[in-house]
Amino acid sequence: MCNRDCCQARSPIAKRMAARRLLQMEEEERKKPKMVIPTPQSLFYPFDVVEAMAKYITDVGRIRPKYGLICGNFLGEMISLVEQPVIIPYEDIPNFPDGIEPDCSFVVGAFMGAPIVATVNRFHFCEGYNLATCSLPVRVMQLCGVKTIMLAAEAGAVSQKFGLGDIVLVHDHLNMVGMMHQTSLEGPNDPRFGSRRFSMVNAYDNDMLEMALEIGKRMGIQQFLHKGVFACLGGPVHETLAEERMLRAMEVDAVGMGLVPEVIAAHHGGLKVLAFVVISQVANDIENVEKDKDTDTDVRNEKPEEESPEISPLRIQACSDLIGHMLYYMHHEL
Template sequence: MCSRDCCSGPGGSAKSGNTCTDRKNAKAVSVEKIIPTPQSLLYPYEVIQEIADFIVKGSNMRPKIGIICGSGLGSLADIIQDAKVFEYEKIPNFPVSTVEGHAGKLVVGNLEGAVVMAMQGRFHFYEGYPLAKCSMPVRVMKLCGVEYLFATNAAGGINPKYSVGDIMLMHDHVNMLGFAGNSPLQGPNDPRFGPRFPALVNSYNKELINKALEIGKQMGIEANMHVGVYSCLGGPTYETIAELKALRMMGVDAVGMSTVHEVITARHCDMKVFAFSLITNKCATEYSDKKDDEANHDEVMAVAKNRQKACCELVARLIRQIQASS
């Protein structure tokens, strides 16, 4: 067994390059040096451009609005007209979604007079994808012509005032993965995408939030709409009681496993962002032996299915207003 100091001490890799010596058995062992690729180099500009060109050529459309459909909210893409559908596995250099409730399709077409591009299924950190790969489709959207990103997700409600089925418009986030040093922007920065140090204050467009609140009143669902703070954890486990209490003390209203890194990538390339969480379960913040207090994916999917009509109408009406004002 190679000791911790073997490759840094006399006779180690500093002298022998890619071999180290098993001092007990005095045998030379070949060791392959692995240098991790910085996240920002996983999908360089040229590769993103190739994917974007494939989609624009294949659809013969340049989308203005990008939509990321969260768990169980894939029906957002089903209301798109004159749709051109691309399966992820048939798009060059595109990952494949592995989670139930994420169809793995990219849909380009017309919605309320605007050309939109919707992802039926996103990529998550817990699937084993690095954050740069999870948020790569946002850069594809940008190079396709997208100016607005609509990101949706299913989330657990921490705020005790929230009920299952409520919609929380995101006006800020707490980036727990970022606290641990993970960012989709790690590595050398390509200025063709955005600046080295992007600011994230006001990441969520206030004008779009206000328009959505007004639409909620018109739909008669204002009592089930909130404006709050979202946090993304790595998953795939749901949170512990202690973690949820800590998040609530930090001012977090809802928690999930996505969206934040997508928003960071969108703001880096100067896209306007609107995002909301569908509250699919209430997070337990007190200790209990009851199984009913435990979150589960089936519950998330069921609630999303029941509320998808309202979510689709909210998105459609907001797109209508954006298109009317442009």
Template sequence: MCSIDCCSNPRGKAGEKLDPSNASNRPIIPTPNGELYPYEVIQEIADFIVKGSNMRPKIGIICGSGLGSLADIIQDAKVFEYEKIPNFPVSTVEGHAGKLVVGNLEGAVVMAMQGRFHFYEGYPLAKCSMPVRVMKLCGVEYLFATNAAGGINPKYSVGDIMLMHDHVNMLGFAGNSPLQGPNDPRFGPRFPALVNSYNKELINKALEIGKQMGIEANMHVGVYSCLGGPTYETIAELKALRMMGVDAVGMSTVHEVITARHCDMKVFAFSLITNKCATEYSDKKDDEANHDEVMAVAKNRQKACCELVARLIRQIQASS
């Protein structure tokens, strides 16, 4: 690690004394991730959305790659483009429309993100998961997070749906967390527990809905892991993840779930398996994952995913 003298010296000569009265010579201290979006800024964003939609949502939905049609089934929708929401980031990934939709779905007021923010886009995790806190201050009690993922479990097929009941936070292993920096107790505790992060009651309801839809053979309950991306994983990495008990892998969701649990939201999440991960060495190009394949599979399975979400929301609303 370099010294403060080295980093603060514009000429890069360690040990050389600088004039502290000269502003250009003062060291740049980065803002801690936890302070990128203080409570007051999050509240301003939430107030903007609630006032603009004249609705206070109960359920938040994050649409994964190619699954933006989940937001298209919302009725009486008020649409906010990310770039027009004060202090809101902009998604740069194909398949992520960059819109926030607030409206009614199965009798419940929901807000859905058509496009999320990823670590590989250059955003810190605190910024990637900031919209979850916006949802909380808008009134959201339940977070539905969806993603497109690669299937590591050999029993999984392309087009299957994996309900997430746990995760392996590989980014966290590297010391990256959306909760890094000072903790604001108005959001949640300093050291939140993540055991039972994924609501068991909602998982069981979703499994029953899958039986009613006739897709139970294509549904699983498994463990998801988030890697940083944007590269797809190597064979050795995939083998290691499988040994750790991971069933599907992607580049999102985990930090959103951590943030949601920090502020005491109930979480339901699922992965659409858009490709089978190669765990053996081969020269075949067909074994290599690609974004076009992800988008194509997601498009073909949109209807089933939308129906699953809609029916689950109907049950939540009926029991409230």
């Protein structure tokens, strides 16, 4: 190590060369890749930050919502039925992330007399959002005062008994993303959100599930209203034939890219959960799968994506009516 006596004994040229070498060493050190320490998911949105988001929504909306609704794009028109709605864009909420879709916002108001906070747009893991962001709307609704939440989404069918537009009430799920060590609960736990360890066995409220089935029967839609198991996949690509067979063997009925992170956050916060999916893509028909003569592999006989049929407006209306009836019956305790 160089010291003062050593430098005094050197010539000016030696000193300049030593200084140059020192600068070169510092430059090489700066060029070396630095170790990246990822931020735990639970630290992205601490309790105080989420609380400020919720306070902004309740202050602007001037209502303390009791029910939360995340309904997906296919039910976007249902938001127009909210009475005296207050629309709060994402960009107005402090520290709330921007959405990919245009006009992303929370809607606060009354639906069938029930005070609700609702949002149409979702954050998806495959779009580059972390799972803490995907479950953030649920956290915000929890701190707004929501005690019951209803979640709806589109899904692809795995069970071959489901047709296009069928409604599947989720009574259990398979968290495939969580099995790959992706969870919004990673990191230190804040007990103000919920406990550190909890069971997901009773995540879906059975009373609400039975109520939905009974209301569906009264509405006359029982022929396309089912119970099923939902699996959360990474997306955005659809599963292969082999993956579909595996999921079917695991008793999965429908798959999608979201829903489960929101259910976990809701159950973690002690909310009652009702979740259902609407089938927007039917399962592959085994009769329409042929073997390639040269490679002996499965070949899918399907239409291009752009020719996929759309969900009937009557089925979408049935979803809106089901949610409306559920809110009315729960709020008035009928």
